[in-house]
Amino acid sequence: MGRDAAPGVVCPLSGRGMPFLNRRSRIFLKMETLQPSGSFKSRGIGHYLLRRVEELASHIANPHIFCSSGGNAGLAAVHASRTLGLPCTVVVPSTVKQLMVTKIRTAGAYQVLQHGDAWADADKFMREHLMPQAGEAAIYAPPFDHPDIWAGNSTLMYEIAAQMPPSAPADIVVCSVGGGGLLNGVAMALDDLQLAASTTVVGVETAGAESLAAAVRAGQLVTLPRITSQATSLGCAQVTQMTLDVAQRATFRGVVLPDAEAAMGCWRLADDERVMVELACGVNVALCYDGRLEKALGRPVRPDERVVIVLCGGSNVTVDMLAEWRKEYAYLEQPLRSSPERESRQQDQKEDVYEPAVPERAPVRPQWPGVEEVLQLEAKL
Amino acid sequence: MTAPEQQPKLPCPWRETPLILSSILSKHARCQIYLKLENLQPSGSFKSRGIGNFLLSHLQSADAEQRDKTHFYSSSGGNAGLACVHAAVTLGVPATIVVPMTTTQYTIDKMRAAGAADVLQEGASWYECDQYLRETVIPRAKDAGEIPVYVPPFDAEEIWDGHGTLVEEVIAQMPSGQKPDAILCSVGGGGLFCGIIRGLKKAGLDATPVLAVETEGAHSLALSLEKGELSTLPAITSIATTLGARTVAPQAFAYGQRPSVKSVVLTDKDAIEGCVRFADDERIMVEAACGVSLSLCYGNKLRQYLSDLTEKSRVVVVVCGGSNITAEMLAKWTRGPRQ
Secondary structure, eight states: OOTTSOSSOOOOEEEOOOTTSOTTOEEEEEEGGGSTTSBTHHHHHHHHHHHHHHHSOTTOOOOEEEEOOSSHHHHHHHHHHHHTTOOEEEEEOTTSOHHHHHHHHHTTOSEEEEOSSSHHHHHHHIIIIIHHHHGGGEEEEOSSOSHHHHHHHHHHHHHHHHHSOTTSOOSEEEEEOSSSHHHHHHHHHHHHTTOGGGOEEEEEEETTOOHHHHHHHHTSOOOOSOOOOSOGGGOOSSOOHHHHHHHTSTTEEEEEEOHHHHHHHHHHHHHHHOBOOOHHHHHHHHTTSTTHHHHHHTSOOOTTOEEEEEEOBOSOOOHHHHHHHHHHTGGGGHHHHTSHHHHHHHHHHHHHSOOOOOOTTOOOGGGSOOHHHHHHHHHHO | OOOGGGSOOOOOSSOOOOEEEOHHHHHHHTSEEEEEEGGGSTTSBTHHHHHHHHHHHHHHTSOHHHHHHEEEEEOOSSHHHHHHHHHHHHHTOOEEEEEOTTSOHHHHHHHHHHTOSEEEEOOSSHHHHHHHIIIIIHHHHHHTTOEEEEOOSSOSHHHHHHHHHHHHHHHHHSGGGOOOSEEEEEOSSSHHHHHHHHHHHHTTOTTSOEEEEEETTSOHHHHHHHHTSOOOOSOOOSSOGGGOOSSOOHHHHHHHTSTTEEEEEEOHHHHHHHHHHHHHHHOBOOOHHHHHHHHTTSTTOHHHHOTTOOTTOEEEEEEOBOSOOOHHHHHHHHHTTOO
């Protein structure tokens, strides 16, 4: 694929009329989980890199991308770079999970280095020691804070507008807020489409990463002293100025939910749609249950209202993590346990769990060839 | 048959689904793996196409008065039944599902939540409940002035042609007009398989290799091919119960004998591995019937069946989807037998 290939894809809008809000309202999921890198970040970072490559002086033959995100931004940078046929180096702090480091390597990073205890250390090391080696050919990929990234993200809102029937546009758009890159993109598109006045935007954060809510309370940008939410993808200490401006509009509603409810959103989405997302995304889905959206809006959701959730995606989730969350936050489901419907469902789910006839010595998952082994095998080819 | 100008403009009960290139599975399989995401169909599986087309064809060949009286009936408590309900709701007609006593309340609730007109329970097994549907429920409906239509789970041309629409889409979606070098699909009764063969024929791509994948214990196609005649499994012993047709459709047996088709039989353990690894790699949960096809992408198994495979080969895997999977099942499968 050449340099003109778009690093993001058009994602389906899946309208299931999911009954968990109320039986009559329509919930739509914008399936950004299907982006090449697994999250909406393919759009923004992809667009940003396209612009930077276009701007490069013509004598630079071999641009090299550099990214200091060990999360979905790093993954998006690697995927986009590969689509453009360019190498991408990722430098992350030692605190980044091995799961993500492996995913970034598998995606085709030129190299992944771990340096320092915090993002700032990794970023500094990359800028001061690695990028100078590439000289003019070095292109820095920020995780969210650039208008070209927001413009790339905004394509998803244009798609939503095109995918909804013209007579029935989205009334409410729900998206997560980390640094605000996604929210900025959504707002830019709504403004351009002249839908801003008629569309309520709900920006959702997790407690312990609520940099936007803190800024709104203070009336100005603030820096959170630390991130304590497990939804680390939302773990940005300060949002952008544009994000604060958007949050101060009359059509905006901010919501902060605890990690436990984000986890609940993740396992309910898995139960109902058989799609797995990380905490930063599950927190949006949680809004659809138990009146949380109504609480956020301060009014009931009308039966004819169309709610679009940006299912932002994200790779920081596995089958085991989902099971852990369900165990850790089981108390959330307890009040419902006494309902006969819930009991019957739990009863039936036990029956649904089939005991596979695996032989006694069946190897457990770690013995199946992991990606590391595949990479080793590849190295021998 | 009504004349074309009288045919009603009915909504389509299935959707076009994305075809995505999976970089992780491509790395494991050492070729280009394209995933056709049928899990995104309204009913959660590819059956939305075939069953949807079956219902659609019936309604299109009926006049307005007949359409008003049409009531669809299915004896599938699985993906076919769900597809029937979803399609009927989209088309604005009633659908009733009859299920055996062994069907869980959870499944029945899901059918009702999807909009089934009614869900009846009768019979100890599928055979008895199907008999009850044909011999009691449908005649009763006819007497009541309805036009009841029995919806088979896989053995009808309209169903195969519905499933075949996925081939048209794949060809249009492949990058730069390239053609797939192979297609992988799971085989239960063979409806999907027939649809793919017919779709390839229609597109002039008869020679495209098709891997027809089954689990051991539900390998009705492989059994028939081995015996050289349409044969019946004594029982279904695989956990991939949605592949559990003891005899494949005769047309599937016929297509299965083509030189471009390779029959693949894998184990339940392979199917489980496919489900678990796919969930962790692509974050999509599929049932064992689907996991078995995906498992071919791991552990360099593909080359055993496609000897010409290179790193550039484009292999399309039909991610058929299916509702018979939960996070609990997957978690149990990752832990293995020692818990």
